[in-house]
Amino acid sequence: MNKKYQYNEIDCLEFPQKYQMSVFEGNNFLIKYKKSRNKIIKKIKNEEIDIVNYFEQNYEVNKNEYLKIKKKECFETEKIFKFFLNRIFTNKLNLKHKKLINKFISKFEISKKIFMNYDYNIKTDSNNYKIMKNYLMLSLICMKIYEEENNLKYLNATLKINDVTTSNFNKILDKIDLILLKQSLELELKQIEILMNKKGLRII
Amino acid sequence: MKVGIILTTDNRSKAYIQKLIKNNIILDEIILMNSGNHEVKYSKEIIQKSLESGFDISISVLTTLKENNLKFHEFNFVDINNLKLIEYVKKSKINYYLFTGGGILKKDILTAGSKFIHFHPGIVPDYRGSTCFYYSIINENNCGVTSFVMDQELDTGDIIYQKKFVKPNHKYIDEIFDPFIRSETMIEVIQKDLIKKSKFLKQNKSDGETYFIIHPVLKHISIMNCIK
Numbered sequence: 001m002n003k004k005y006q007y008n009e010i011d012c013l014e015f016p017q018k019y020q021m022s023v024f025e026g027n028n029f030l031i032k033y034k035k036s037r038n039k040i041i042k043k044i045k046n047e048e049i050d051i052v053n054y055f056e057q058n059y060e061v062n063k064n065e066y067l068k069i070k071k072k073e074c075f076e077t078e079k080i081f082k083f084f085l086n087r088i089f090t091n092k093l094n095l096k097h098k099k100l101i102n103k104f105i106s107k108f109e110i111s112k113k114i115f116m117n118y119d120y121n122i123k124t125d126s127n128n129y130k131i132m133k134n135y136l137m138l139s140l141i142c143m144k145i146y147e148e149e150n151n152l153k154y155l156n157a158t159l160k161i162n163d164v165t166t167s168n169f170n171k172i173l174d175k176i177d178l179i180l181l182k183q184s185l186e187l188e189l190k191q192i193e194i195l196m197n198k199k200g201l202r203i204i
Numbered sequence: 205m206k207v208g209i210i211l212t213t214d215n216r217s218k219a220y221i222q223k224l225i226k227n228n229i230i231l232d233e234i235i236l237m238n239s240g241n242h243e244v245k246y247s248k249e250i251i252q253k254s255l256e257s258g259f260d261i262s263i264s265v266l267t268t269l270k271e272n273n274l275k276f277h278e279f280n281f282v283d284i285n286n287l288k289l290i291e292y293v294k295k296s297k298i299n300y301y302l303f304t305g306g307g308i309l310k311k312d313i314l315t316a317g318s319k320f321i322h323f324h325p326g327i328v329p330d331y332r333g334s335t336c337f338y339y340s341i342i343n344e345n346n347c348g349v350t351s352f353v354m355d356q357e358l359d360t361g362d363i364i365y366q367k368k369f370v371k372p373n374h375k376y377i378d379e380i381f382d383p384f385i386r387s388e389t390m391i392e393v394i395q396k397d398l399i400k401k402s403k404f405l406k407q408n409k410s411d412g413e414t415y416f417i418i419h420p421v422l423k424h425i426s427i428m429n430c431i432k
Contacts, residue, residue, distance in 0.1 A: 024427050030421065152422060
């Protein structure tokens with residue numbers, strides 16, 4: 001048995017986790033998981049940054065990027081995710097948005113990567129999958145939807161994306177990115193605790 | 205109507221073949237895909253749990269076949285899309301093969317002349333994906349199996365039969381519970397003659413949910429929910 005939480009020990013972008021036939025280790029595994037997440041959270045300084053306001057900036061530019069999909073044009077992932085987060089924080093996320101988010105989740109679940117650009121079919125010829133902000137934003141998007149819907153598909157995706165981001169923690173330098181990571185990890189831990197409470201379970 | 209089975213050397217196949225024998229069911233053909241992997245040694249506890257679930261996990265598929273003098277055709281690979289298997293299926297006179305393995309069947313094998321029946325560990329369309337029963341145990345405290353005729357997509361084929369199971373009271377979900385629920389459903393499908401009756405239900409492919417491989421944290425919650 002591993003002494004540490006093993007799913008973010010090595011760079012998950014270079015060596016993607018498959019998660020197939022993972023071994024049951026009992027309560028000890030959940031203790032290791034919680035400890036690993038908290039260790040990262042503690043390393044991030046508290047910053048007075050208004051995340052909601054951050055996603056309001058350049059709203060028109062981000063919206064126009066989203067509209068490129070309708071025009072069957074290529075788009076920049078970062079702008080689209082910013083647009084989605086704005087929609088989420090203003091309670092304006094609709095079914096069409098969610099359908100597209102689900103496509104990104106499928107893409108990530110299969111390749112364990114998020115690329116810089118995609119075309120309207122969510123196919124890409126980009127080689128750049130190392131933009132941490134994209135992973136951080138998709139993780140937060142999933143957590144926010146999970147909070148509303150309790151569909152485990154979103155919590156599952158967040159757990160995997162957060163393995164990617166925490167395995168690359170030393171490469172996350174931007175203040176906003178660090179805040180996004182902190183928020184996403186805190187929400188993830190909170191929702192795991194809520195889920196366990198619902199099932200009458202506790203991490204002891 | 206001729207029905208055959210394609211086995212591998214995994215635990216699921218052990219449950220399938222042992223239960224067929226126990227229920228005196230004789231199929232028209234047995235194919236074994238065997239890449240020669242060594243058998244895993246299991247603890248007394250897990251063997252006991254498998255016996256309680258109607259099969260012995262410590263007995264290999266090959267041993268079961270030989271000890272029961274069953275005729276079988278053996279391939280030295282485990283790949284449902286292998287060209288040699290496709291050529292073999294093309295020459296066979298089997299209408300339906302029960303397929304114990306996983307993965308997606310490609311066009312060449314699907315158009316080789318026989319149809320393939322899968323026992324998926326989830327009630328479709330709500331639960332698609334190979335580890336969906338873990339999600340179902342968390343969401344509903346139970347899970348189920350859907351028997352369907354395989355097509356080119358993931359878990360979207362025409363439904364033959366669906367059966368629900370209560371969650372297990374042990375932690376051996378992959379090793380014991382998964383083979384148990386699938387093999388139980390297979391026996392019911394055969395005993396009820398549902399393949400020959402051919403009253404299959406079409407799925408709306410856009411309905412339902414596909415769950416990707418479960419993250420170990422959620423898998424732990426699911427298993428701990430079983431043994432609490």
